[in-house]
Amino acid sequence: MNAISTYLQVSFFTIFVLCVSLLKAQDRIAVLQDPVVVLLDPNDGSILDPSFIDLTPLDPGTPKALLQVVDEIWITDQIRDRIDRFDIAGNYLSTIGGQVAGGGLDNVRGMELVNGEVWVTNAGTNNGAPGNAIVRFDLDGNNLGFFATTGNDSTFDIIDVGSGEVYISYIGSESKIERRDYTGNVLGNILNQGIVNFIQQIEVNTTNNSVYAAVFSVTGPNSSGLYEFSITDGSILNYWNEGNLRGVAILQNDNVLVSNAAGVRSLNPNTGTSTVINSASSQYFGRISLTPCTPPPTPTGNASQTFNDGATLADIVVSPANVTWFATEADAMTGANPLPLSTVLVDATTYYAVSIVDNCLSDPLAVTVNIVLGASDFDQHTLRVYPNPAKNILTVQYSGIIQRVLVMNLLGQQILEQSAHSESITLDVSTLKAAVYLLTIEAEDKQHTLRFIKME
Structure with a gap:
């Protein structure tokens, strides 16, 4: 079983347990x-x-x-x-x-x-x-x-x-x-x-x-x-x-x-x-639900935090530590579509932390993340992903050799995978639903994740 398969199984189990709890x-x-x-x-x-x-x-x-x-x-x-x-x-x-x-x-x-x-x-x-x-x-x-x-x-x-x-x-x-x-x-x-x-x-x-x-x-x-x-x-x-x-x-x-x-x-x-x-x-x-709900306190933490490329939601520092993360404020307010802790952080993206106690949700804490690159990391200046938003074809170009690209939804579920061995690769995204997706590019033992928007 590869790392991605293990990651997806853990993610699905985490989401399933939370959904049962909220139900x-x-x-x-x-x-x-x-x-x-x-x-x-x-x-x-x-x-x-x-x-x-x-x-x-x-x-x-x-x-x-x-x-x-x-x-x-x-x-x-x-x-x-x-x-x-x-x-x-x-x-x-x-x-x-x-x-x-x-x-x-x-x-x-x-x-x-x-x-x-x-x-x-x-x-x-x-x-x-x-x-x-x-x-x-x-x-x-x-x-x-x-x-x-x-x-x-x-x-x-x-x-x-x-x-x-x-x-x-x-x-x-x-x-x-x-x-x-x-x-x-x-x-x-x-x-x-x-x-x-x-x-x-x-x-x-x-x-x-x-x-x-x-x-x-x-x-x-x-x-x-x-x-x-x-x-x-x-x-x-x-x-x-x-x-x-x-x-x-x-x-x-x-x-x-x-x-x-x-x-x-x-x-x-x-x-x-x-x-x-x-x-x-x-x-x-x-x-x-006839059970009165008393919202717990809103989580606390710095509203802007910096991480190395490859960091996940589990690396964000908040109190208490056992919060649930969401991709949008609307999801955070309703408890919909929780994100697995293994979700890779995307630069300049805001995530929302919620405390859930006895099935009651706190107000969300918004945390915007900044990703810094080391000497061995992706050179983002030579990475091009276009058009973004995309309707049918998404093109990825990089100064190094691209081995593989992965498309996942915001829940961490893999939607599309394509192997390559070149500096440019095109993805057919025409069959994807209109939504925001995570695109992970693997090249020369390095990887980088960013967001792209699929248009109808």
């Missing part, structure tokens, strides 16, 4: 069963609280989706064109939008925390709403604008999958699962049109590199029910005939919760058998 903070699954919010056990789906929030005083229309926003719970109402806000104990706080002039929302469904914002799927134009669009809010409920969505059909759910990317489900003749970046640009599709009809809630199955989709209607040979689609090519990996579905959520025991007008069931994907949880008409699932 434990979401200690309840909530499901909307008008007019109440029901709390379920995240391990087996059993009912823990049959009426956590009673929406009756708010005269609900169709409560659709639930999202925890820091220490609040937000619930979309599809018919009433609004978002109702509650504290973590379920007490009503306020409403965003509504059927009033300038309310800004109409026919809303799913929502998600994305890069420090709340994104909401919107379909209508009443109340000054923008039609088929993703409407954006800050965490205080202030409207930040919107991204128009494609085609004549509307979006139904949205999930943040990390690394600057979201997946969006569509309904109608343009039913699909679309990829967009955090600035709203379309990156392509996970699932193309014409396969299924009326995709409601979606959820990523990380163990199988797939997406579960709750499909409501029939199209051609493909009926309604629960589908599992490959993220790689959109192929149908599995199908379970569970009726006209609205919601889907993965349990910790690997069973899958599904919901529709007939209630909530727990599906064993291995046997294909499902067990009734209850029979009340149900909408989307959400995940919430």
